[in-house]
Amino acid sequence: MTDCDMVFVVPVCRNAGDLSDFLESLRRVCPVRYRVVVVNSFCGEDSRAAAEQVSRQAGCDFLN
8 A cells, every 4th residue: 555645536538648648747736645546448459558558657556
């Protein structure tokens, strides 16, 4: 278990680029300890793989 002050649950459908932008913004502006849980709203294998890759690289939890 990880101590954190906030948990963000982020649904993703197709655009992993939006997820990447969100995570970068969050790193810049969020002053507290946080965790991100990315929830894939399955639209296809390619979009799932891209969202999972972005999530893993950013240290997020990923639910499919």
